[in-house]
Amino acid sequence: MIPCWMQMKIPKKNETPATLTIPIFILWILLFMVLVLILPVWLIASFILILAGYGWTGFLTLGLLCQVFWTLQGLEVDVKTKDITVYFKLI
Amino acid sequence: MSNEKKRILEMLSQNKINVDEAERLLAAIEEPSDGTNANPEKKMLKYLRVLVEPIGPDSKGDRVNVRIPMNLIRAGLKWISLIPKEARGKVESALNDKGIDMDFKKLRPEDFEEILFNLNDLQVEVDGGEKVRVFCE
Structure with a gap:
């Protein structure tokens, strides 16, 4: 499933970190709109790539890009070092 | 131990097959019968x-x-x-x-x-x- 929410932790000095839940499904809606807008250009570029001998690269890229977004759910990164603290989780 | 395994080991001990062949045979019988490993x-x-x-x-x-x-x-x-x-x-x-x-x-x-x-x-x-x-x- 495509992730809909992103959980982030913002570190605070001498306090427990604040947890922020960001609705990233809004981002997907925006991306979808951008994709619809650029789709004609993408299709033309893909046909040019086929004619130039690069095969189905253009079409495959679009498919694989969607697959990567689709499989992002469950990704969790939690890094705590002296210099940086990063926490995010895609739900 | 299954009969097939015993037989392969017997053949190996009797020098009817070499170690490589025995290994291949053992690997073959360990694969699932439906063809998917x-x-x-x-x-x-x-x-x-x-x-x-x-x-x-x-x-x-x-x-x-x-x-x-x-x-x-x-x-x-x-x-x-x-x-x-x-x-x-x-x-x-x-x-x-x-x-x-x-x-x-x-x-x-x-x-x-x-x-x-x-x-x-x-x-x-x-x-x-x-x-x-x-x-x-």
Whole structure:
């Protein structure tokens, strides 16, 4: 499933970190709109790539890009070092 | 031990077959009868985990906890097929110069998954006092 929410932790000095839940499904809606807008250009570029001998690269890229977004759910990164603290989780 | 295994070992002891042949025969009878050699445990693997923890309860070293969905890795590996032939050749020759013999055509997502599965629970202790664990769950 495509992730809909992103959980982030913002570190605070001498306090427990604040947890922020960001609705990233809004981002997907925006991306979808951008994709619809650029789709004609993408299709033309893909046909040019086929004619130039690069095969189905253009079409495959679009498919694989969607697959990567689709499989992002469950990704969790939690890094705590002296210099940086990063926490995010895609739900 | 099954009859087939006993028979293979008997043939080996009687020098009717050599060690390589015995190994191949044993591997053949261990494969599932439906032709698929997929381990059921492998299908259940959902995440690749990388954990870095300081050794000792009160040490203040770096901590890393990364969980990557296996499907994301599989999807990422498919991007290899999109590398143009010319670029692939250049990368392979550059790796060859460094002494790494790599053929992208032969690299399959299943092989990578096999490596990850066989890692089981790789544990490395780093000089700085950290314990690195790589495993699938």
